[in-house]
Amino acid sequence: DGGITQSPKYLFRKEGQNVTLSCEQNLNHDAMYWYRQDPGQGLRLIYYSQIVNDFQKGDIAEGYSVSREKKESFPLTVTSAQKNPTAFYLCASKDPGREQFFGPGTRLTVL
Amino acid sequence: GDSVTQMEGPVTLSEEAFLTINCTYTATGYPSLFWYVQYPGEGLQLLLKATKADDKGSNKGFEATYRKETTSFHLEKGSVQVSDSAVYFCALSAISGGSNYKLTFGKGTLLTVNP
Numbered sequence: 001d002g003g004i005t006q007s008p009k010y011l012f013r014k015e016g017q018n019v020t021l022s023c024e025q026n027l028n029h030d031a032m033y034w035y036r037q038d039p040g041q042g043l044r045l046i047y048y049s050q051i052v053n054d055f056q057k058g059d060i061a062e063g064y065s066v067s068r069e070k071k072e073s074f075p076l077t078v079t080s081a082q083k084n085p086t087a088f089y090l091c092a093s094k095d096p097g098r099e100q101f102f103g104p105g106t107r108l109t110v111l
Numbered sequence: 112g113d114s115v116t117q118m119e120g121p122v123t124l125s126e127e128a129f130l131t132i133n134c135t136y137t138a139t140g141y142p143s144l145f146w147y148v149q150y151p152g153e154g155l156q157l158l159l160k161a162t163k164a165d166d167k168g169s170n171k172g173f174e175a176t177y178r179k180e181t182t183s184f185h186l187e188k189g190s191v192q193v194s195d196s197a198v199y200f201c202a203l204s205a206i207s208g209g210s211n212y213k214l215t216f217g218k219g220t221l222l223t224v225n226p
């Protein structure tokens with residue numbers, strides 16, 4: 001079955017460490033997205049990519065980085081520069097003219 | 112910029128009660144409108160959508176009508192079930208950065224349905 005895989009489901013990191021969240025899709029979608037979800041805040045866009053080897057900052061890109069070397073993969077790195085990284089992170093993908101499909105999410109906790 | 116305002120929760124209902132979750136939006140141009148649902152600990156699932164004025168989206172007994180004159184997209188269900196307990200997000204998509212469609216979300220409304 002086609003879908004989006006995010007791993008791991010739960011992630012813990014110490015303050016000051018970088019950590020990379022995985023997002024893989026087998027839907028053959030061109031566009032991919034990363035969102036951050038905080039309680040009572042809705043979802044906020046971190047980065048998005050419309051095609052391989054290209055990506056743009058979203059509304060809250062500071063302290064995050066991404067790469068898009070393959071169509072099916074869009075990993076997100078949370079760097080030590082992100083001041084408050086504890087959150088639920090959601091990856092999504094879409095085809096032109098269609099809605100976004102979401103992965104199951106990764107919950108990151110900074111200890 | 113674009114924005115979505117939805118009814119703040121939490122909303123608590125008894126099984127078989129009528130549900131309305133209000134959603135209004137501000138956008139330039141002609142956005143598409145969506146309702147997504149999020150069950151505990153999971154990602155978002157598309158519940159329904161509407162792409163132009165007066166369109167009605169429907170799925171699993173839920174309905175919402177795209178009202179351009181009132182810039183609204185209220186979610187309704189005639190008889191809720193315990194299994195409908197979740198967080199509901201209203202969202203719009205508009206063109207951003209060329210052809211890419213960016214989703215703007217409301218803050219979400221937590222619905223709890225008691226037996």
